[in-house]
Amino acid sequence: MEAESDDNLASQVEEIEALSAIYGDEWCVVDEVSRVYCIQVTDGEEKQQWALCLQVILPTDYPRLSPPIYELKQNIGEPVLFLWVERVREFLLEKGERDQSGPSGSAKKSCEEEDAEETVTVVISPASSDSDLSPAQDEELPPIHHGEPVTDKRSTFQAHLAPVVSVRQVKLVQGKLMENKKIANATHNIMAYRIFCEDRNSFIQDCDDDGETAAGGRMLHIMEILDVRNVLVIVSRWYGGIHLGPDRFKHINNCTRNILDTCGYLEAKDDGASKGKKTKSKKSK
Template sequence: MAEFEEDNLQKQIDEIEALSSIYEDNWTVVDEAARIFSIRIVDQQPKWTICLQVTLPPEYPTAAPPVYQLNAPWLRGHERANLSNDLEEIYLQNSGDCVLFLWVQKIQEFLQVKSWSDAAGKVTEEAEVNHWGHQSSSQQVELKGTFSESLDDAELPPMAHGEPITDRRSTFQAHLAPVVMLKQVKLHLQKLYENKKIASATHNIYAYRIYCEDKQTFLQDCEDDGETAAGGRLLHLMQILDVRNVLVVVSRWYGGILLGPDRFKHINNCARNLLIDEGYSELAGEVSKAPIKSKKLKNKKGK
């Protein structure tokens, strides 16, 4: 039993470190001894805010879910019930795994729909998809056409490259480029992958956010490239920092040793550091850079 609880405690510690790195000032330790924490989740309209307070029992995540409270004065009735059901369903679908990040993502999606519904009066499925930045199948066809048309005509600003982070033989490096149109995203990715070292990375995770001035909304998307949920976490970091008109790519060369949740911390830290260096986020600049162990990338292929 002691070994069982010790394993759960280590998983909780790993999860908390990753979440505190992602959410920064929106993450609060309520009572460390009692394992009580709070995450403030805010949409672009501050009126829609939910504080998710969780208590992590010794049995979590292996055999019990977090005990949680949803704190928001406007959250009532069927909305509260539906959101609670969604969170509980996520736990059932991922029983035995850490679920706090998935819970926060679900609440963020809920707030986005709430904000859109408040502004437009109603939300159709198409409107929800557009607002979340995930293109419908018809839009994907249109985007493919956009990428294929006059790609050489797009102006391509230079791409910046961050300092590598190395942990247990795995190396992470962020790359960043300003973008104001989708074809620039495509061009930058194509250009980046011409570098054989970067093309040979185990994962090239990316996310972009483009602000559409006329519609006052964002065109955004992400790619895990085999590192499950990494793209969504990267995009969520960019949303929290409210960066816009930028593409961020994080390359990871796997070193043969599993890093667990630390890999997400490194992905977000190197992305945040480069955003700070390039002046994209005043909010990110208020947070001191995480201490990192860095070294120059070797010429041989990472695994």
């Protein structure tokens, strides 16, 4: 029973860290002891037409046994119950379709036959074999983007991002980054990637902590929540000799989200969502 309670608490901490990194200033801790939190949701415009406050309470046995308790407030001055019901209906229908087509976690199946024979777990290491990186495999090295470094108590964090469509490209990017002595000598190179296979309607996705326990899984969790695809993110950490405690995960998460935002992955997702809303609005008329 105690082990189950610890698992619930660990899941809650991981989810809260991810949400805090994703929503930034819109995320608010109301009462940490009682696990009460609030998320401000707006339309994203400078002159906001509407705003919504989602306040949640996490029971001690969430998420394994109990759902979160929530209160929703919206200050748009018009009836909203119908809109809420329809949004929930849309979510449940989409979830049902995803469940029928198989969980995204089964995405460790590859898009291509050649990838299917490879181990999905990729360890960041300068020792990538020549056969993995051979140009004869007709894989091009994708462009690599580097985020702004963040320093805290002499520890420095920097994210690197590349668009990828195969596991082989993931290895190519890793190998290229390891040619940089500074990156190769980082204390940790934490990695997560997600690749969407349209023909199978599933994902290849994996992560690696590179010695920073659970950090890769948290990065992948953020990428799943943001629903980004065909992208690899690596966060390098150079340890400065002073322990950061949980703050190290905050920096890793923030670096992940910031480089996804800078490279347009969040903007593309928001544009798609906006188009969907407009289409829905016209249809309802």
